Amino acid sequence: MPVTLKELAARANVHPSTISRVANNDPGLRIATATRSRIEALLRETGYQPNGIARGLKMRQTNVLAVVIPDITNPFFAALFRGVEDAAAPRGFNVLLCNTDGLPERQRSHLQSLQARRVDGVIIASSFLKDPSVRDLRRQKGPYVLVNRFSDEGEDPFVGSDDLLGGQLATAHLIDLGHTRVGHLAGKSTVSTGMLRRRGYLAAHAAAGFAADPDLIVEAGYTEESGTAAARRLLSLPDPPTAVFAVTDMVAIGAAEVARQMGLRIPEDLAIVGYNDIPLASRVSPGLTTMHVPIHEFGSVAARLLLDQIESDEPTRRRVRFTPDLIVRESTVTGTAKSQRSARPRVSAE
Amino acid sequence: MPVTLKELAARANVHPSTISRVANNDPGLRIATATRSRIEALLRETGYQPNGIARGLKMRQTNVLAVVIPDITNPFFAALFRGVEDAAAPRGFNVLLCNTDGLPERQRSHLQSLQARRVDGVIIASSFLKDPSVRDLRRQKGPYVLVNRFSDEGEDPFVGSDDLLGGQLATAHLIDLGHTRVGHLAGKSTVSTGMLRRRGYLAAHAAAGFAADPDLIVEAGYTEESGTAAARRLLSLPDPPTAVFAVTDMVAIGAAEVARQMGLRIPEDLAIVGYNDIPLASRVSPGLTTMHVPIHEFGSVAARLLLDQIESDEPTRRRVRFTPDLIVRESTVTGTAKSQRSARPRVSAE
């Protein structure tokens, strides 16, 4: 058992409250220098650390945040988590990590147990559209921030990318390369990223003056496995696409694998664009053309939005949306085409 | 503010302790059915959740574990973390995640703050040999488990692989293929995995009847970047190796990249073996030959070892060591060579 205030008080022959004040460097404390140094010596000698639980109960603050994501083995969420921790640790917060595997029920039960633990705030990267769990959170008035996916547009503090624009740019890139049959490995329509990127895909077609073939849109989910399954269906069509925009890099990588298995050359027989620019995207061969978003910053900005709420005790509805940038690699353009990318990610905050 | 026991007591016209007993389903509680159902209705209506902080203070248990790792963006640690959470969540524990980036100082400060938070136990995957932080932990007598890396052999509860054997098998595979100049991209000699895998590398040479060339051993650390730098040095030697055993898959992947940049064909000009069999290993091209270890199980077994200590209130020195299995892929054997692998990972527990 670690040493307690009461024990120290007994050893120093003072009241526990005095030890507490010295340990916490109470600025308003007038104390005899002799007493102070006696106490400080004792503190050092015992390596006293106040019991965080007792402290948390009294101060109504745990200094713990939580991050709720679908799956940490997805590199996107791993990078996002690092962003959160890198922003939270210097401010004295530890971070709980909860994986939902995309199941609303697991999200709900995690959120419930986080509430029971009285974490100071939570960052959610796993929300659905019109998510009941998010609405509960909104009602409870505890600090939270949504990241990457929103639930009800504009209703919650949010950090993410402009997914509509991103979907449009990705698809326009393929159309610009001359492709007329562009497929879409779509996200779920129950998730904001899935819905908006699909809408962007359609908008790019409209802007180019022709309609997308509905048969070329296949729901692919968000895992590599569901991506491969969907890609198999898409590429087995009688009249398959010559290019595909995948809702995420993981899905794109799954599709590339399927293409390889079917003997298709990338990009000659099938061009592929992903989304997010996870580290893996530049490492696979051929390199994956994708929409770059600042993943680590998603996490760190979300953490700052959350910590500001906690410290100010004021809720916010601020939204930070990053503009995604097209990164061209070998999965769409053959040969030595250079990666092109605008100088700095532009941000729109509200 | 969430509802409290006292408020509920006032509304139900009973003593707070009675509410507590009903909420916790106290088996020894004799209570009038009318009172019970009145209280239960109130509990349901308010969705009462006991304050976990107050509960933790009273019960001296937080139901929180912590995992300390170098970096969650390394897929090895992401998989390991999932193993921990998957075992801990069903038993009612949440898990804090702390990244150290391999810095002893950050490990120390994380451990200190975890102790202040009174987490019920900690799993450490970032320890060094003769690690002072681990020795502190040992002295404090709070539950902990080391995973993947140990500090002082046999002194702590541990889950990992037989790294000496693994290093030997990996290297023997290359020697068996006819390579006589086999390089080693080594881990740090201050880390158990680095030390033992290197020793295995040397043992395989001894068993084959010839000595390893010391010039072919280059310290490569544990990140892809440090791996590429080391690989560059190794492959730029006047008389470079024709094969290399890398301490981890991430380092092996870095080496493969360098080889490609230098125009070397894999495996014809350079054969590569990694360690861990992270998901990425089978996905890169050419597929990476590697030593398979059950990463997810590392986490789940470590969690069980930890939870058993917590629940029994008995420390342990149990060690679980998995036997690594060679997985042969295209980075060492050209053509359609099948992955070979023994049926089940063998385990040695003590």
Added chain:
DNA sequence: CTGAAAGCGCTTACAG
């Protein structure tokens, strides 16, 4: 069958 009390380990407004 239910209540009153003590206590987990802190912090802080209030006394003196």
Added chain:
DNA sequence: CTGAAAGCGCTTACAG
């Protein structure tokens, strides 16, 4: 300059 007390929200042995 330092102490005594109250209270954060629970649980549980003890009364009655």
